[in-house]
Amino acid sequence: MPRRRNPSGADDSRRNFLKASGAGAVALSLAGCSGNGDTNDEKTSDDGGDENTTTEAPSTNSLSPDDIEPGGTLRYGMAEAPDSPNIMLAGSVYSAVALAPVYNYGVSQDPVTFEVKPSVFTDWTIKNTGKDKPDVYFNARKDGLEWNDGEKFKMEDILYSFQFQLDNEPGQYSVWNDYEKIEEAKNDWDFHLKLSRQVGTWDADVLGAPPIIPKHKWEGVDYKNYDPTTENEEGPVGTGPGKLVQWNPDTSMQVKFRRDYIENTYALNKLDWIKEHDTLIHGGPFLDGVNFKVYGGTSPLTQAFLNGKVDTHYGSLQTSKISQVKKADDKGLVKGYDSGFSYYGFNCRRAPLDDVALRQAMSFLYDDVFWVQTLKGGYVIKGDYAQSPGYKGVRPETVYDGELLTDPRTNAFDFRGKKGSKQPKVEEIRKFLTDGTVIDGSKGTYVGKDFPGTFSGVNASQSKAKYNYTFGSIKSKNLKNAKVEVDKEIRVDGKTIPEMMDGDAITLFIDPPNEQPQEAKAIEQWKKNMQQVGIPVKTEPVAFNTMTGRVYETEEFDVYPMGWGGTSPYGTSLHSFFHSDNAGEDTEKFAYNSTGYGVSGGSSDKLLSDAYSETDPEKRSKKYAKAMEKIYLDMPYMLRDYEKYRWPVNSKKFDGFVENIVDPGYANWDYEYSSIYLKENLKK
Numbered sequence: 299m300p301r302r303r304n305p306s307g308a309d310d311s312r313r314n315f316l317k318a319s320g321a322g323a324v325a326l327s328l329a330g331c332s333g334n335g336d337t338n339d340e341k342t343s344d345d346g347g348d349e350n351t352t353t354e355a356p357s358t359n360s361l362s363p364d365d366i367e368p369g370g371t372l373r374y375g376m377a378e379a380p381d382s383p384n385i386m387l388a389g390s391v392y393s394a395v396a397l398a399p400v401y402n403y404g405v406s407q408d409p410v411t412f413e414v415k416p417s418v419f420t421d422w423t424i425k426n427t428g429k430d431k432p433d434v435y436f437n438a439r440k441d442g443l444e445w446n447d448g449e450k451f452k453m454e455d456i457l458y459s460f461q462f463q464l465d466n467e468p469g470q471y472s473v474w475n476d477y478e479k480i481e482e483a484k485n486d487w488d489f490h491l492k493l494s495r496q497v498g499t500w501d502a503d504v505l506g507a508p509p510i511i512p513k514h515k516w517e518g519v520d521y522k523n524y525d526p527t528t529e530n531e532e533g534p535v536g537t538g539p540g541k542l543v544q545w546n547p548d549t550s551m552q553v554k555f556r557r558d559y560i561e562n563t564y565a566l567n568k569l570d571w572i573k574e575h576d577t578l579i580h581g582g583p584f585l586d587g588v589n590f591k592v593y594g595g596t597s598p599l600t601q602a603f604l605n606g607k608v609d610t611h612y613g614s615l616q617t618s619k620i621s622q623v624k625k626a627d628d629k630g631l632v633k634g635y636d637s638g639f640s641y642y643g644f645n646c647r648r649a650p651l652d653d654v655a656l657r658q659a660m661s662f663l664y665d666d667v668f669w670v671q672t673l674k675g676g677y678v679i680k681g682d683y684a685q686s687p688g689y690k691g692v693r694p695e696t697v698y699d700g701e702l703l704t705d706p707r708t709n710a711f712d713f714r715g716k717k718g719s720k721q722p723k724v725e726e727i728r729k730f731l732t733d734g735t736v737i738d739g740s741k742g743t744y745v746g747k748d749f750p751g752t753f754s755g756v757n758a759s760q761s762k763a764k765y766n767y768t769f770g771s772i773k774s775k776n777l778k779n780a781k782v783e784v785d786k787e788i789r790v791d792g793k794t795i796p797e798m799m800d801g802d803a804i805t806l807f808i809d810p811p812n813e814q815p816q817e818a819k820a821i822e823q824w825k826k827n828m829q830q831v832g833i834p835v836k837t838e839p840v841a842f843n844t845m846t847g848r849v850y851e852t853e854e855f856d857v858y859p860m861g862w863g864g865t866s867p868y869g870t871s872l873h874s875f876f877h878s879d880n881a882g883e884d885t886e887k888f889a890y891n892s893t894g895y896g897v898s899g900g901s902s903d904k905l906l907s908d909a910y911s912e913t914d915p916e917k918r919s920k921k922y923a924k925a926m927e928k929i930y931l932d933m934p935y936m937l938r939d940y941e942k943y944r945w946p947v948n949s950k951k952f953d954g955f956v957e958n959i960v961d962p963g964y965a966n967w968d969y970e971y972s973s974i975y976l977k978e979n980l981k982k
Contacts, residue, residue: 355958356409356410356576356577356956356957356958356959357577357955357956357957357958358576358577359575359576359577359578359579359973361579361954361980362579362580362581363579363580363581363582363584364981365980365981366579366581366582366584366954366975366979366980366981367584367976367979367980367981368557368561368584368585368586368975368979369584369585369586369976369979370584370585370586370951370952370975370976370979371585371586371587371588371589372585372587372588372589372609372610372952372971372974373588373589373591373607373608373609373610374395374588374589374590374591374608374609374610374611374612375590375591375593375599375602375603375607375608375610375611375612376392376395376590376591376592376593376599376611376612377592377593377594377595377596377599377611377612377613378390378392378592378594378842379392379547379548379592379594380392380393380396380547380551380590380592381393381547383396383397383525383526383527383533383534383542383545384521384524384525384526384534385397385400385401385509385511385534386466386468386470386471386521386524387468387470387521387522388470389470389888391612391863391864391964392590392592392612394864394964395590395612395963395964395967396542396551396553396588396590397534397542398538398540398967398968398971399538399539399540399542399553399555399583399588399968399971400446400533400534400536400538400540400541400542400553401509401510401511401534401536401537401538402417402418402443402509402510402536402537402538402566403417403418403506403507403508403509403510404417404418404419404436404438404456404505404506404508404510405417405418405419405422405501405502405505405506406506406968407502407506407867408571408575409577409578409956409959409960409966409969410575410577410959412689412691412867412868414501414502414505414506415569415571416569416571417506417566417569418438418439418443418456418510418537418566419436419437419438419439419505420436420437420438420439421436421437422434422435422436422437422501422505423435423436423487424500424501424913427496427913430495430496431478431492431493431494431495431496432493432496432497432500433490433491433492433493434477434490434491434492434493434500434504434505435483435485435487435489435490435491436487436488436489436491436505437487437488437489438453438456438488438489439565440453441563441565442563442564442565442566442568443537443564443565443566444537444559444563445512445514445535445536445537446532446535446536446537446538446541446556446559447512447515447530447531447532447535449512449514449535451537452513453482453488454513455510455511455512455513456489456510457480457481457482457489458511458513458516458517459508459509459510459511460477460480460491460508461480462508462511462516462521463507463508464477464478464479464480466521468521469888471507471508472874472880473503473504473507473508475494475495476493476494476495476497476500476503476504477491477492477493477494477504478492478493478494479491479492480492491504491505495911496911496912496913497910497911498868498870498909498910498911498912498913498914498918499866499868499870499918500913502866502868503866503868503870509536510536510537511535511536512535512536515529515530515535527542527545533545539555539556539559539560539564539566539567539583539972540553540554540555540556540583540587540588540971541553541554541555541556547592548592549591549592550589550590550591550592551589551590551592552587552588552589552590553587553588553590554586554587555583555585555586555587557586560581560582560583567580567581567582567583567972568580568581577956577959578956578969578972578973579954579972579973582954582971582972582973582974582975583971583972583974584954584973584974584975584976584979585971585974585975585976588971591607591608595812595813596616596813596814597812597813599611599612600615600616600619603615603629603946604619604622604623604629606628606948609947609948609951609952610945610946610947610948610963611946611963612963612964613945613963613964614677614941614942614943614944614945614963615631615944615945615946617674617675617677617678617816618675618816620675620677620944623946627950628948628949628950628951629946629947629948629949629950630946630947630948630949631944631945631946631947632944632945632946632947632955632956632957632962632963633942633943633944633945633957633958634688634943634944634945634957634958634959634960634961634962634963634966635686635687635688635943635958635959635960635961636686636687636688636940636941636942636943636960636961637686637688637689637863637864637865637960637961637964637965637966638686638861638862638863638864638865638940638961639681639684639685639686639861639862639865639937639938639939639940640681640859640860640861640937640938640939640940640941641681641684641859641860641861641935641936641937641938642664642806642857642858642859642860642935642936642938643849643855643857643858643860643892643893643934643935644657644660644856644857644893644899644933644934644935644936645853645855645856645857645892645893645894646893646894646895646897646898646899646900646934647853647893647894647897647898647899648799648856649765649790649798649799650764650765650790650795650798651804651856651857651899652764652898652899653760653763653764653765653899654736654758654759654760654763654764654899654900654931654932654933655730655731655734655735655736655760655762655763655764655765655767656731656763656765656767656790657899657932657933657934657936658711658730658736658737658933659727659730659731659831660828660833660936661711661933661936662711662712662713662714662722662723662727662730662745663713663714663722663727663824663827663828663831664713664820664824664827664936664938665713665715665720665722665820665823665824665827666680666712666713667713667715667720668713668720668820668823669816669820669938669939670939673816673819673820674816674939677941677942677944678939678940678941678942679703679939679940679941679942680712680939681936681937681938681939681940682703682708682709682711682930682937683708683926683927683929683930683937684871684872684875684876684926684929684930684935684937685865685869685871685872685926686865686940686960687702687703687940688940688960688961689865689866689867689868689960690702691867691868691919692867692868692869692918692919692922692923692926693923693926694707694708694752694753694754694923694924694926694927695707695708695753696919696923697753697919697920697923698753698754698923700753705753706748706749706750707749707750707751707752707753709747710737710744710747710749710930710931711737711933711936712747714726714727714745714746714747720823721830722827722830722831723745723746724830724831726745726746727745727831728769728786728788728831728832730744730745731763731767731788732767732768732769734762734763734766734767735762735763736758736760736761736762736763737749737758737931738757738758738760738761738931739751739752739755739756739757739758739927739928739931740757752927752931753923753927754920754923754924754927756905756924756925756927756928756931757928757931758900758928758931758932759899759900759901759902759928759931759932760900760932765790765791766790766791766792767788767789767790768788768789768792769786769787769788769789769832770786770787770789771786771787772784772785772786772787772832773787773794774787774794774795774796774803774834776796776803776829776834776835776836777829777832777834780826780829781826782826782829782830783830784829784830784832785832786832787832787834788831788832788833794834795833795834796834799856802836803834803835803836804828804833804834804835804836804856804857805835805836805837805838805855805856805857806821806824806825806835806836806837806838806856806857806858807837807838807839807840807845807848807849807855807856807857807858807859808821808837808838808839808840808859809839809840809841809842809845809859810839810840810841811839814859817859818837818839821837821859822837825837840858845858845860846860849892850882850888850889850890850892851882851888851889853882853889853892853894855892858892859938860892862875863961863964863965864961864964864965867960868918868922869909869918869919869922869923869925869926870910870922872902872906872909872922872925872926872929873906873907873909873910874890874891875890875891875935876891876893876895876896876902876906876925876929876934877891877896877902877903877906877907878891878895878896878897878901878903879891879896879903881893881894881895881896881897882894893934893935894934895929895932895934899932899934900928900932900934902925902928902929902932905921905924905925905928906925908921909921909922909924909925943961943962943963945962945963950977951976951977951978952974952975952976952977953974953975953977953980954973954974954975955970955973955974956969956970956973
């Protein structure tokens with residue numbers, strides 16, 4: 299899979315942007331609803347969200363390599379250009395899907411059960427778990443791997459790969475925070491890794507994070523300026539089944555699979571756990587390669603698929619085009635679960651957005667029904683916690699025996715609208731603010747909606763509003779020029795919001811409307827709803843790459859739309875997104891915790907740190923669930939949705955797609971490209 303890079307903090311699963319930011323930065327989601335749309339993570343519908351049917355179990359497989367004749371090239375479309383062919387610098391999903399076949403990692407993850415499974419490493423153990431710095435021991439396979447430039451694979455390459463992280467501390471990773479030494483073991487194991495702290499998911503996130511890189515290529519290079527496509531005749535050198543032989547980031551990339559290697563010596567396509575798996579086909583890849591084509595936008599990408607110019611594309615199909623694909627004889631949709639979510643992020647460093655009460659009030663004004671049903675046709679589920687229901691094992695409902703996605707404790711922040719109308723409850727929301735109310739986790743009725751209290755008993759960081767809110771005459775130009783009726787303007791400790799924010803209204807970033815027209819409509823309505831209450835708000839279209847820089851590096855934003863893909867099934871992504879360690883020490887460092895939560899606007903640091911170090915899976919799940927609830931109440935992210943993943947494919951020409959797993963087109967891309975085959979090559 300496009301690999302877990304930063305389990306410890308800066309990204310526990312190779313932080314690659316998800317769908318929310320337009321242009322398709324990546325696209326996954328499941329869906330959760332509270333009175334609108336679907337009501338269960340295992341309930342989806344081919345017709346959208348009005349009809350609930352249970353999603354099937356993961357697809358089953360009865361084929362073996364002997365049943366398939368290798369050959370064929372899959373054409374894979376992408377909305378955006380990849381950012382780098384250098385595995386240590388690449389931070390885009392568009393680079394990740396091309397680099398994934400090139401490299402191997404210490405361990406793999408079963409796409410159905412999420413169990414940690416052998417890959418380059420054959421077995422492993424942890425000792426001294428009661429100490430501050432436990433010891434990990436593991437063995438590596440001695441045969442069946444070789445570098446794609448023909449050099450022999452050596453055990454010292456494993457040492458070098460892990461030592462590289464310690465020596466260089468590459469920014470796209472943070473696993474180097476979790477261990478302090480790697481060496482050959484002095485007992486019956488091959489290697490000894492000394493952890494630098496207690497890491498609950500040490501097997502998945504430490505052993506599985508660093509890519510195995512060749513010492514003979516990386517030693518002595520300045521990795522920040524290293525371009526493997528110019529330094530090597532056939533691109534980056536790895537032990538994986540693919541070679542990235544073409545790199546033209548503005549237009550195209552090409553991966554070729556090492557056919558003779560796969561058929562004769564490659565150990566990792568013949569692993570016992572894959573052979574015995576009910577869902578996976580062992581022995582692949584069966585394709586000759588994958589050609590990636592860059593289209594520079596979601597609309598042209600979708601059109602290219604509909605016109606037959608590509609066989610699949612990154613991310614879930616645009617919901618408006620799903621019915622068109624269903625009617626086509628040569629096209630199909632592979633169902634899957636979201637590995638991430640879409641959200642709106644608040645800059646908790648900026649007053650008055652540093653107040654939980656104001657962020658909660660703003661969330662009441664986002665029309666979930668308009669987004670889920672009208673704009674997305676029921677193909678998304680309304681968001682709540684920052685954990686995809688596809689990885690439901692650590693969600694509060696699962697841990698505390700609630701109803702997944704439908705429990706009223708998951709729906710505290712639904713749109714507060716007048717019955718039978720899209721109009722927000724203006725006066726009630728104003729009273730919520732002037733009373734200094736916060737949904738702090740306690741049982742109560744908030745703006746007309748009952749909340750039974752949190753699952754875990756956790757409370758928000760605030761029990762009362764940080765500021766004194768009042769409403770008076772309209773002073774701001776933004777509200778005077780609003781396209782809705784506004785009769786009052788909010789005051790925060792006696793000041794208008796523009797007076798607090800350097801003379802400007804709260805700015806909502808939006809992706810270019812021609813790229814994300816549905817998002818633009820939803821945010822425009824959100825803006826108008828807030829203006830009706832008396833909150834000055836404006837929108838600003840920002841291109842994806844510009845937005846990520848302003849959000850994650852320079853921190854120049856108020857509110858922005860974005861999403862994450864490939865998140866962790868174990869909950870560790872929460873540490874990446876919300877712990878103050880990852881908020882960025884300055885504006886020169888990429889900060890995965892873009893909102894600054896933990897530094898300002900509330901904190902869950904103690905809960906996250908405690909969960910992160912817990913090695914007992916059951917205890918760890920409860921701890922993450924508790925942290926998840928507090929983050930939900932504090933709302934550094936307002937969760938927009940989880941998509942009902944519909945991966946578009948050329949079903950007339952290709953088969954072997956693994957269905958009903960999390961994010962088949964990205965998070966589990968390894969298992970997809972290894973299983974896909976040409977239909978005409980299936981032996982009779």
